Amino acid sequence: MTMASARTGVAPASRTETELALEGLWRVVVLNDPVNLMSYVVLVFRRVFGFDEPTARRHMLEVHEQGRSVVWIGVREKAEAYVFTLQQWQLTARLEPDEKN
Amino acid sequence: MKRIEVKLSLPVVAPLLDLIKGTVDDLGGRLAVPQHLQDLDEELRSAWRNDLLGGQNDDCRRFLALFDREFFSSGTVSFDEDNAESVLRACAAIRLRLRERELKSLPDEAIESGGVDVTRLGEALTKAFMCYVFLATLQELIIQHLDSAILEG
Numbered sequence: 655m656t657m658a659s660a661r662t663g664v665a666p667a668s669r670t671e672t673e674l675a676l677e678g679l680w681r682v683v684v685l686n687d688p689v690n691l692m693s694y695v696v697l698v699f700r701r702v703f704g705f706d707e708p709t710a711r712r713h714m715l716e717v718h719e720q721g722r723s724v725v726w727i728g729v730r731e732k733a734e735a736y737v738f739t740l741q742q743w744q745l746t747a748r749l750e751p752d753e754k755n
Numbered sequence: 756m757k758r759i760e761v762k763l764s765l766p767v768v769a770p771l772l773d774l775i776k777g778t779v780d781d782l783g784g785r786l787a788v789p790q791h792l793q794d795l796d797e798e799l800r801s802a803w804r805n806d807l808l809g810g811q812n813d814d815c816r817r818f819l820a821l822f823d824r825e826f827f828s829s830g831t832v833s834f835d836e837d838n839a840e841s842v843l844r845a846c847a848a849i850r851l852r853l854r855e856r857e858l859k860s861l862p863d864e865a866i867e868s869g870g871v872d873v874t875r876l877g878e879a880l881t882k883a884f885m886c887y888v889f890l891a892t893l894q895e896l897i898i899q900h901l902d903s904a905i906l907e908g
Contacts, residue, residue, distance in 0.1 A: 687788070687851070688854070688863040688866060688867055689847070689850050689851050689854045689866075690847055690850075690851075691891055691894055691895065691898075693894075693895065693898050694843065694847065694894055694898065697843075697898050697902060697905065697906075700906055701905055701906055701908070734795075738803065738806070738807070741786075741788065741790050741807055742807060742810050742811075742844065743843075743844055743847070744787055744788055744811075744844055744847035744848050744851060745788070746788050746790070746791075747790075747791075748790070748791035748794075749791075749794050
Protein backbone atom coordinates (compact mmCIF):
# COMPACT_ATOMS: atom_id res chain seq x y z
CA MET A 655 0.00 0.00 0.00
CA THR A 656 1.38 3.40 -0.92
CA MET A 657 1.25 6.36 1.43
CA ALA A 658 -1.24 8.09 -0.87
CA SER A 659 -3.68 5.20 -0.90
CA ALA A 660 -3.34 4.82 2.86
CA ARG A 661 -4.30 8.46 3.32
CA THR A 662 -7.31 8.27 1.05
CA GLY A 663 -8.39 5.03 2.73
CA VAL A 664 -8.21 6.24 6.33
CA ALA A 665 -8.69 9.99 6.55
CA PRO A 666 -12.29 10.30 5.29
CA ALA A 667 -13.56 7.59 7.64
CA SER A 668 -12.00 9.16 10.73
CA ARG A 669 -13.31 12.59 9.72
CA THR A 670 -16.84 11.22 9.41
CA GLU A 671 -16.65 9.58 12.82
CA THR A 672 -15.38 12.82 14.32
CA GLU A 673 -18.16 14.83 12.73
CA LEU A 674 -20.80 12.38 13.97
CA ALA A 675 -19.31 12.43 17.45
CA LEU A 676 -19.36 16.23 17.48
CA GLU A 677 -22.85 16.58 16.10
CA GLY A 678 -24.47 13.78 18.12
CA LEU A 679 -28.11 12.95 17.62
CA TRP A 680 -30.91 15.38 17.04
CA ARG A 681 -34.63 15.21 17.71
CA VAL A 682 -37.38 16.26 15.36
CA VAL A 683 -40.08 17.74 17.61
CA VAL A 684 -43.60 18.69 16.53
CA LEU A 685 -45.44 21.25 18.67
CA ASN A 686 -49.19 21.57 19.09
CA ASP A 687 -51.22 24.19 17.27
CA PRO A 688 -54.92 24.84 17.70
CA VAL A 689 -55.63 24.95 13.96
CA ASN A 690 -54.54 21.89 12.03
CA LEU A 691 -57.02 19.02 11.89
CA MET A 692 -56.17 15.77 13.66
CA SER A 693 -56.76 13.83 10.43
CA TYR A 694 -54.42 16.21 8.61
CA VAL A 695 -51.63 15.76 11.15
CA VAL A 696 -52.00 11.97 10.99
CA LEU A 697 -51.78 12.10 7.18
CA VAL A 698 -48.67 14.30 7.30
CA PHE A 699 -46.91 11.95 9.73
CA ARG A 700 -47.75 8.96 7.52
CA ARG A 701 -46.64 10.80 4.36
CA VAL A 702 -43.40 12.21 5.74
CA PHE A 703 -42.16 9.36 7.95
CA GLY A 704 -43.97 6.37 6.44
CA PHE A 705 -45.58 5.64 9.82
CA ASP A 706 -48.44 3.17 9.95
CA GLU A 707 -51.80 4.57 11.02
CA PRO A 708 -51.57 3.62 14.76
CA THR A 709 -48.06 5.11 15.09
CA ALA A 710 -49.06 8.31 13.31
CA ARG A 711 -52.17 8.58 15.47
CA ARG A 712 -50.17 8.00 18.66
CA HIS A 713 -47.78 10.85 17.80
CA MET A 714 -50.69 13.12 16.82
CA LEU A 715 -52.41 12.47 20.17
CA GLU A 716 -49.14 13.10 22.01
CA VAL A 717 -48.87 16.48 20.26
CA HIS A 718 -52.51 17.27 20.99
CA GLU A 719 -52.51 16.21 24.65
CA GLN A 720 -48.94 16.94 25.78
CA GLY A 721 -48.16 19.84 23.46
CA ARG A 722 -45.27 18.13 21.70
CA SER A 723 -44.02 14.84 20.34
CA VAL A 724 -40.55 13.63 19.37
CA VAL A 725 -41.26 12.05 16.00
CA TRP A 726 -37.73 11.13 14.91
CA ILE A 727 -34.18 10.97 16.32
CA GLY A 728 -31.04 10.72 14.23
CA VAL A 729 -28.20 12.56 12.54
CA ARG A 730 -28.53 16.30 12.11
CA GLU A 731 -28.66 16.47 8.32
CA LYS A 732 -31.59 14.10 8.06
CA ALA A 733 -33.32 15.68 11.04
CA GLU A 734 -33.06 19.08 9.33
CA ALA A 735 -34.62 17.62 6.18
CA TYR A 736 -37.53 16.23 8.20
CA VAL A 737 -38.09 19.52 10.03
CA PHE A 738 -38.10 21.40 6.73
CA THR A 739 -40.62 19.00 5.22
CA LEU A 740 -42.91 19.22 8.26
CA GLN A 741 -42.74 23.00 8.08
CA GLN A 742 -43.65 22.84 4.39
CA TRP A 743 -46.78 21.00 5.56
CA GLN A 744 -47.46 23.93 7.93
CA LEU A 745 -46.75 22.05 11.15
CA THR A 746 -44.74 23.72 13.90
CA ALA A 747 -41.58 21.63 13.98
CA ARG A 748 -38.14 22.19 15.40
CA LEU A 749 -34.78 20.60 15.85
CA GLU A 750 -33.45 19.81 19.33
CA PRO A 751 -30.23 18.13 20.45
CA ASP A 752 -30.90 14.70 21.92
CA GLU A 753 -29.82 15.12 25.54
CA LYS A 754 -29.13 11.41 25.98
CA ASN A 755 -26.21 11.65 23.53
CA MET B 756 -55.43 8.98 -11.96
CA LYS B 757 -57.99 9.21 -9.17
CA ARG B 758 -59.92 12.44 -9.31
CA ILE B 759 -62.78 13.87 -7.29
CA GLU B 760 -65.12 16.63 -8.35
CA VAL B 761 -66.93 18.59 -5.69
CA LYS B 762 -69.94 20.73 -6.43
CA LEU B 763 -69.96 23.71 -4.12
CA SER B 764 -72.79 26.11 -3.46
CA LEU B 765 -71.85 29.22 -5.45
CA PRO B 766 -73.96 31.64 -3.35
CA VAL B 767 -72.24 30.37 -0.19
CA VAL B 768 -68.64 29.98 -1.39
CA ALA B 769 -68.19 32.84 -3.87
CA PRO B 770 -68.62 35.58 -1.21
CA LEU B 771 -65.86 33.93 0.86
CA LEU B 772 -63.28 34.15 -1.89
CA ASP B 773 -62.39 37.81 -1.41
CA LEU B 774 -61.38 37.17 2.20
CA ILE B 775 -59.51 34.01 1.20
CA LYS B 776 -57.72 35.88 -1.59
CA GLY B 777 -56.91 38.75 0.81
CA THR B 778 -55.47 36.26 3.30
CA VAL B 779 -53.33 34.69 0.56
CA ASP B 780 -52.07 38.16 -0.38
CA ASP B 781 -51.26 38.78 3.28
CA LEU B 782 -49.30 35.51 3.34
CA GLY B 783 -47.27 36.51 0.28
CA GLY B 784 -44.30 37.72 2.29
CA ARG B 785 -44.66 35.79 5.54
CA LEU B 786 -44.77 32.22 6.74
CA ALA B 787 -48.10 31.03 8.10
CA VAL B 788 -46.25 29.42 11.02
CA PRO B 789 -43.44 31.35 12.71
CA GLN B 790 -40.82 28.60 12.72
CA HIS B 791 -38.05 27.88 15.20
CA LEU B 792 -34.90 28.28 13.16
CA GLN B 793 -32.55 29.75 15.74
CA ASP B 794 -30.25 26.70 15.64
CA LEU B 795 -29.32 27.48 12.04
CA ASP B 796 -26.63 29.90 10.96
CA GLU B 797 -27.84 33.12 9.38
CA GLU B 798 -27.17 32.16 5.76
CA LEU B 799 -28.91 28.79 6.05
CA ARG B 800 -31.79 30.36 7.99
CA SER B 801 -32.39 32.88 5.24
CA ALA B 802 -32.29 30.24 2.47
CA TRP B 803 -34.52 27.94 4.54
CA ARG B 804 -37.11 30.66 5.10
CA ASN B 805 -37.08 31.68 1.43
CA ASP B 806 -37.58 28.07 0.31
CA LEU B 807 -40.50 27.64 2.72
CA LEU B 808 -42.03 30.89 1.53
CA GLY B 809 -41.62 29.94 -2.12
CA GLY B 810 -43.35 26.61 -1.50
CA GLN B 811 -46.15 28.27 0.46
CA ASN B 812 -46.74 30.81 -2.31
CA ASP B 813 -46.79 28.05 -4.92
CA ASP B 814 -49.29 26.02 -2.86
CA CYS B 815 -51.56 29.07 -2.48
CA ARG B 816 -51.35 29.83 -6.21
CA ARG B 817 -52.42 26.28 -7.04
CA PHE B 818 -55.24 26.52 -4.50
CA LEU B 819 -56.60 29.77 -5.96
CA ALA B 820 -56.46 28.20 -9.44
CA LEU B 821 -59.34 25.93 -8.33
CA PHE B 822 -61.67 28.91 -8.49
CA ASP B 823 -61.58 29.43 -12.21
CA ARG B 824 -64.20 30.03 -14.92
CA GLU B 825 -65.49 26.46 -14.47
CA PHE B 826 -66.12 27.10 -10.78
CA PHE B 827 -67.99 30.34 -11.45
CA SER B 828 -70.19 28.67 -14.10
CA SER B 829 -70.91 25.33 -12.41
CA GLY B 830 -69.66 25.59 -8.82
CA THR B 831 -67.40 22.60 -9.41
CA VAL B 832 -63.80 22.20 -8.25
CA SER B 833 -61.59 19.18 -8.94
CA PHE B 834 -58.88 17.48 -6.92
CA ASP B 835 -56.48 14.80 -8.05
CA GLU B 836 -53.10 13.43 -7.01
CA ASP B 837 -51.44 16.28 -8.88
CA ASN B 838 -52.93 19.13 -6.85
CA ALA B 839 -54.12 17.42 -3.64
CA GLU B 840 -50.98 18.01 -1.57
CA SER B 841 -50.68 21.65 -2.57
CA VAL B 842 -54.34 22.31 -1.82
CA LEU B 843 -54.08 20.58 1.57
CA ARG B 844 -51.04 22.66 2.53
CA ALA B 845 -52.55 25.89 1.21
CA CYS B 846 -55.74 25.30 3.20
CA ALA B 847 -53.59 24.77 6.31
CA ALA B 848 -51.62 27.98 5.66
CA ILE B 849 -54.73 30.08 5.06
CA ARG B 850 -56.51 28.65 8.11
CA LEU B 851 -53.47 29.40 10.29
CA ARG B 852 -53.38 32.99 9.05
CA LEU B 853 -57.14 33.44 9.45
CA ARG B 854 -56.84 32.16 13.03
CA GLU B 855 -54.00 34.58 13.73
CA ARG B 856 -55.46 37.63 12.02
CA GLU B 857 -59.26 37.42 11.84
CA LEU B 858 -60.28 34.93 14.53
CA LYS B 859 -57.91 35.80 17.35
CA SER B 860 -60.79 36.90 19.59
CA LEU B 861 -62.18 33.36 19.66
CA PRO B 862 -60.80 31.01 22.33
CA ASP B 863 -58.89 27.93 21.18
CA GLU B 864 -61.20 25.61 23.13
CA ALA B 865 -64.29 26.93 21.36
CA ILE B 866 -62.74 26.53 17.92
CA GLU B 867 -61.27 23.09 18.61
CA SER B 868 -64.49 21.71 20.09
CA GLY B 869 -66.73 23.27 17.43
CA GLY B 870 -68.39 25.26 20.20
CA VAL B 871 -68.52 28.59 18.36
CA ASP B 872 -72.00 30.13 18.39
CA VAL B 873 -72.10 31.74 14.93
CA THR B 874 -75.30 33.62 15.74
CA ARG B 875 -73.37 35.69 18.29
CA LEU B 876 -70.58 36.68 15.93
CA GLY B 877 -70.54 39.92 13.98
CA GLU B 878 -70.60 39.93 10.18
CA ALA B 879 -66.84 40.04 9.65
CA LEU B 880 -66.15 37.35 12.25
CA THR B 881 -68.90 35.14 10.82
CA LYS B 882 -67.39 35.39 7.34
CA ALA B 883 -63.89 34.59 8.61
CA PHE B 884 -65.21 31.63 10.56
CA MET B 885 -67.10 30.34 7.51
CA CYS B 886 -63.87 30.54 5.49
CA TYR B 887 -62.07 28.65 8.26
CA VAL B 888 -64.69 25.89 8.28
CA PHE B 889 -64.95 25.76 4.47
CA LEU B 890 -61.19 25.20 4.13
CA ALA B 891 -61.29 22.46 6.78
CA THR B 892 -64.11 20.79 4.86
CA LEU B 893 -62.02 20.78 1.67
CA GLN B 894 -59.15 19.23 3.61
CA GLU B 895 -61.40 16.53 5.05
CA LEU B 896 -62.75 15.71 1.57
CA ILE B 897 -59.26 15.34 0.13
CA ILE B 898 -58.01 13.26 3.06
CA GLN B 899 -61.09 11.04 2.86
CA HIS B 900 -60.87 10.39 -0.88
CA LEU B 901 -57.25 10.90 -1.91
CA ASP B 902 -55.24 9.73 1.11
CA SER B 903 -53.93 6.64 -0.68
CA ALA B 904 -52.75 8.73 -3.65
CA ILE B 905 -51.00 11.13 -1.28
CA LEU B 906 -49.36 8.37 0.75
CA GLU B 907 -48.10 6.69 -2.39
CA GLY B 908 -46.86 10.02 -3.76
